[in-house]
Amino acid sequence: MNGIMFSLEELGVIDKNDAEIQKEALSLLKESSDDLVYKHKVMKQAYSSSADNYSFDQTKSNIENYLLKKK
DSSP: OHHHHHHHHHHHHSOTTOHHHHHHHHHHHHHHHHHHHHHHHHHHHHHSOOGGGGOHHHHHHHHHHHHHHTO
16 A cells, blocks of 8 residues: 555656656556555455355465565
8 A cells, every 4th residue: 555655646746757757656556556456355355255265266366466476
């Protein structure tokens, strides 16, 4: 969440002509939002009875995606 908030703040105050900083901020925004989505999927499976819980392959995929982001 902090990465998303920081990226949005940066996009709000940077020089609109500085494409490199915009690119870095958008990259951080994408990375942070992907991380948040993967965390949500893992927590949803761990603490709820979602439809994803009925598929071992889906559970495995969600956990692998989450752990890959942590490397």
